[in-house]
Amino acid sequence: MAIVAGVDFGTLSVRVSIVDSKKGVLGSAVSEYPLHRKREDPDYATQSHHDHMRALAEATRQAVKDAGIAGDQVEAMALDTTGSSVIPVGEGLVPLDDYYLWCDHRAKNEAAEITELAHRENLQAIEWCGGVYSSEWGFSKLLHWLRHNPEKRGKFVSAFEHCDMVAATLCGITDPKQVKRSICAMGHKWMWNAQLGGLPPESFLTKVDSLLAGVREKLDGPYATSDQIAGKLNPPWAEKLGLKAGIPIPVGAFDAHWDAIGAGAREGDVVNVVGTSTCIIAYVKKAELIPGVCGVVQGSVHPQFTGVEAGLSATGDIFSAIATRANTTVAELSKGLEQYRAGQTGLLRMTWDNGDRTVLVNPNLGGITLGWNLQSTAQDELFAAIEGTAFHTRVILDRMTEYGAPTQRVINGGGIPQNNAVLNQVYANVLGRPVLVPASKVTGVGSAIFAFLAAGAFKTLDEAQAAICPKHTVFAPQPEAQKVYADLYELYRRIYFDFGRPEKDNKFGGVLPKLIQLARGCR
Numbered sequence: 305m306a307i308v309a310g311v312d313f314g315t316l317s318v319r320v321s322i323v324d325s326k327k328g329v330l331g332s333a334v335s336e337y338p339l340h341r342k343r344e345d346p347d348y349a350t351q352s353h354h355d356h357m358r359a360l361a362e363a364t365r366q367a368v369k370d371a372g373i374a375g376d377q378v379e380a381m382a383l384d385t386t387g388s389s390v391i392p393v394g395e396g397l398v399p400l401d402d403y404y405l406w407c408d409h410r411a412k413n414e415a416a417e418i419t420e421l422a423h424r425e426n427l428q429a430i431e432w433c434g435g436v437y438s439s440e441w442g443f444s445k446l447l448h449w450l451r452h453n454p455e456k457r458g459k460f461v462s463a464f465e466h467c468d469m470v471a472a473t474l475c476g477i478t479d480p481k482q483v484k485r486s487i488c489a490m491g492h493k494w495m496w497n498a499q500l501g502g503l504p505p506e507s508f509l510t511k512v513d514s515l516l517a518g519v520r521e522k523l524d525g526p527y528a529t530s531d532q533i534a535g536k537l538n539p540p541w542a543e544k545l546g547l548k549a550g551i552p553i554p555v556g557a558f559d560a561h562w563d564a565i566g567a568g569a570r571e572g573d574v575v576n577v578v579g580t581s582t583c584i585i586a587y588v589k590k591a592e593l594i595p596g597v598c599g600v601v602q603g604s605v606h607p608q609f610t611g612v613e614a615g616l617s618a619t620g621d622i623f624s625a626i627a628t629r630a631n632t633t634v635a636e637l638s639k640g641l642e643q644y645r646a647g648q649t650g651l652l653r654m655t656w657d658n659g660d661r662t663v664l665v666n667p668n669l670g671g672i673t674l675g676w677n678l679q680s681t682a683q684d685e686l687f688a689a690i691e692g693t694a695f696h697t698r699v700i701l702d703r704m705t706e707y708g709a710p711t712q713r714v715i716n717g718g719g720i721p722q723n724n725a726v727l728n729q730v731y732a733n734v735l736g737r738p739v740l741v742p743a744s745k746v747t748g749v750g751s752a753i754f755a756f757l758a759a760g761a762f763k764t765l766d767e768a769q770a771a772i773c774p775k776h777t778v779f780a781p782q783p784e785a786q787k788v789y790a791d792l793y794e795l796y797r798r799i800y801f802d803f804g805r806p807e808k809d810n811k812f813g814g815v816l817p818k819l820i821q822l823a824r825g826c827r
Contacts, residue, residue, distance in 0.1 A: 475535025562750025
């Protein structure tokens with residue numbers, strides 16, 4: 305028997321779960337931290353490292369108390385975070401600024417420059433992250449920071465993903481070269497590829513911008529999968545957390561990747577981690593290039609498999625925005641949705657309110673709702689938005705299947721499916737296959753599994769999953785709804801590609817980017 309702490313850093317809070325290898329979750333606690341936004345710049349989204357660490361200490365102490373155990377009984381701690389959430393640091397790993405959070409899209413121009421040069425230079429690495437580099441990813445965010453903070457460039461020593469920065473802080477590591485970097489984070493968001501020699505070459509980076517000179521060397525160090533140890537909890541942080549010093553902390557990863565493990569995923573499954581956005585996670589034995597996905601990376605989800613990541617840039621955020629505009633809550637607006645039938649609203653909702661993460665990888669898009677009439681309601685739009693996120697998910701799964709990663713089971717993980725049977729049923733009907741939903745929350749379960757491996761409580765990840773992961777509730781497709789959604793999906797696909805691809809490919813591709821440009825100019 306072993307007791308461990310599983311940590312999950314989300315967009316607005318950190319959850320710490322105390323888990324027993326025999327009894328399951330003994331207790332948990334959540335501590336919030338602010339997300340910094342600017343109304344005049346909707347692409348801006350940052351968070352403070354200090355706020356994260358303060359919240360972690362609060363949540364850990366409270367979780368231990370809630371579990372009714374002594375802190376020195378915890379044998380390991382593992383953590384996952386959002387990503388790509390990037391922080392520039394100076395000497396001693398001192399933050400030079402806040403994190404560029406995963407949903408910060410200010411680096412659109414930088415991402416476009418990286419993509420354009422990568423194809424011009426035939427950089428193989430760009431193909432392994434879907435063919436398009438994103439404004440949500442590491443190099444574009446770091447370049448944006450270097451361009452807009454000239455007074456801090458001289459102090460710049462390195463940059464880290466959130467999961468690596470937290471682990472290094474807890475272990476008392478102050479030399480950037482000694483920090484173990486997550487292959488999950490660096491493979492999916494920084495074009496790191498072991499078979500291609502690691503990060504893109506210096507010659508490529510300096511062609512993007514001379515400000516990136518030397519950055520490749522500054523990002524050097526050990527790269528590791530999450531079955532390896534990042535370090536051990538140092539005494540100062542052990543005291544702050546209320547745990548014993550010296551317990552192992554494995555190399556971290558992204559929250560959605562470990563949520564997939566916690567949801568009981570196996571080879572051939574796809575896990576939709578549905579929250580503020582959606583991360584779509586799968587892993588396969590054989591690596592294949594898949595255009596438009598967020599990376600195909602060996603060892604990123606399961607250390608012995610090749611991980612595939614895709615997703616939607618906004619899901620729950622869209623539902624919340626619809627409710628806010630109606631001066632209500634999602635919970636209130638959802639009452640009665642179970643009575644809705646497939647397609648009854650007459651609306652088709654393109655869920656691009658925060659751009660497109662997969663398969664177009666285009667941040668210069670906005671939401672579209674087609675089919676309004678004078679009787680349409682906010683509740684109609686909410687149901688259409690649920691359908692829209694399901695259609696978008698089907699576009700992604702079709703792309704994965706086309707390129708050698710077929711789906712045998714669909715698991716809806718994340719926070720929303722636990723409380724939204726309507727969404728799960730719509731997904732089953734749109735995707736045309738059963739949707740499995742974990743019977744209890746899996747947030748932090750993946751972290752606990754890797755903590756158990758670090759503590760030596762289980763020999764393999766599969767063994768840990770069998771002991772820890774919850775059972776599933778199954779939502780089966782409904783034949784009549786499937787027929788309606790088959791017709792609607794064809795319309796959705798047509799609009800998705802006609803409006804979503806650049807104007808050179810079709811006559812509607814410039815409409816949404818032009819609207820964004822005009823609005824920005826007026827502001």
